[in-house]
């Protein structure tokens with residue numbers, strides 16, 4: 339066993355360098371062409387910008403990316419994928435009323451010229467129509483991606499690429515590590531005041547305690563060891579819905595316990611039915627598959643599943659890109675009941691015949707709106723259309739997110755049984771009410787100084803700084819290190835080893851500042867993140883909601899500061915006003931003015947609703963409680979490449 343399974347890695351010939359000794363020289367990142375700091379801490383002119391480095395082969399911004407395979411939407415995860423080729427318009431450009439493109443203004447002089455075009459077999463996909471090409475498609479603005487080359491679907495470029503040999507360190511087996519958790523915060527009990535709406539026929543009764551969930555002994559013990567005393571609203575309603583065999587589309591604010599809401603009833607059922615992992619088969623047939631958009635998130639979900647299944651016969655396994663395929667296959671073949679995967683690697687394993695689908699009972703999409711967005715929708719359709727996959731009538735499909743745009747809700751119906759239940763906890767698409775949100779008006783030239791001012795005050799408190807592009811992430815991380823702020827970074831051009839190191843250094847507090855692209859926007863549950871800074875605002879309001887949701891989790895409070903550049907962020911003004919007001923946050927008058935003057939403001943009402951049920955089946959349309967579709971959904975282009 340071994341080499342035959344090793345897939346090719348995408349080529350990212352960027353150099354790594356240490357963080358200038360600021361963080362003891364342990365954190366490193368790719369210089370990414372924006373300059374940076376070398377191993378000796380020498381500046382490499384990152385303020386100069388503009389030049390590509392390290393042979394990354396960038397095209398220009400906003401170019402067409404012709405990716406070579408169907409798996410390419412998912413970056414590294416799709417290496418070696420054996421499915422058929424496909425292309426597609428990349429990004430959210432087609433979503434209702436305005437997911438267009440925002441061209442990157444090339445802050446800090448980093449604007450590259452021209453457009454990058456590769457492939458040439460692109461297909462354009464808009465609305466409900468899809469014209470399939472052999473591969474390729476519009477990719478969006480971040481030209482960094484041109485350094486990535488898919489190796490999936492029989493494309494031959496792989497010969498040039500190094501193999502992915504990274505094997506993560508073995509997981510700790512001691513209970514202290516497995517059950518490590520942070521305390522719920524002072525606002526945990528306030529979750530009970532949030533209005534809940536369950537729509538659909540005959541919803542089962544909610545539970546109020548974990549006792550009522552009738553979990554088997556070992557599961558109940560593991561829940562208690564995890565520090566869970568009482569369920570959160572999404573758990574109170576979600577657990578009995580899933581236990582009753584119903585499909586669900588669940589929406590609840592960030593950090594409110596959605597992961598356990600789907601894991602516990604699944605594990606309970608598998609344990610009650612006496613399911614046990616078996617290593618006697620060359621093809622594993624899991625009873626549950628969970629998909630999520632990024633490597634780090636799916637790994638986190640896996641660790642949660644492993645925690646709850648500890649000491650039982652149920653065996654979770656995780657699959658994601660950037661890691662040796664051989665290593666993952668060996669792990670898989672030790673037995674698998676709950677398979678957690680990013681779509682590309684999962685489809686790869688299905689294509690290789692290592693994963694069979696005939697026993698599947700549960701299909702879970704975490705960050706479901708993202709999983710059905712344009713980047714992943716084709717992959718999800720391929721998954722449910724794979725040989726052996728039970729039809730939607732024969733399996734249970736569970737969708738969870740904090741945001742659900744209307745068009746995604748409608749499309750989700752293709753995957754769910756007709757009588758699915760829609761669970762809305764609070765405002766659909768709303769921001770977490772435990773996050774204090776502040777908007778600061780800036781110019782693009784003042785951002786760095788303002789960031790430094792903020793970080794002077796936050797000191798060693800953990801802070802995530804979100805930027806729009808991978809290059810910007812490198813650039814800002816370099817800058818902060820130069821300023822003696824212990825910083826690390828995470829983005830899609832970093833090797834998996836570096837990504838995991840960066841998260842580890844951030845989690846441990848070694849580097850209290852993490853500069854991240856949207857790859858870290860969703861789902862990540864990191865203890866003690868007290869601050870989120872949107873150095874660049876994202877292109878759409880849903881990403882904003884997820885990003886600021888990295889703080890203020892599980893009843894704890896947090897703060898989010900967002901730099902608003904009127905020249906750049908005007909299209910987000912209306913949605914921001916709605917999000918702020920519906921979370922009872924102060925709305926700056928200048929932002930209200932911007933919103934009133936912004937394009938398409940008819941019907942604008944700055945007074946946010948406290949609660950809105952937005953099951954699109956009820957209304958035949960969509961009433962967004964928190965997010966405004968026209969402005970909620972712009973381009974997405976920049977972050978798209980960041981998803982796995």
Ligand SMILES: Nc1ncnc2c1ncn2[C@@H]1O[C@H](COP(=O)(O)OP(=O)(O)OP(=O)(O)O)[C@@H](O)[C@H]1O
Pocket residue numbers: 519520522565566567568569570573590591592593594595596597598739740860861862863887891892
């Ligand atoms: N009932 C509970 N009691 C105590 N802690 C809980 C409970 N449920 C979940 N948690 C903890 O709350 C934190 C947030 O949970 P989780 O990551 O599932 O949130 P989420 O709703 O999925 O967030 P996101 O939308 O960002 O993905 C985790 O640390 C989790 O262990």
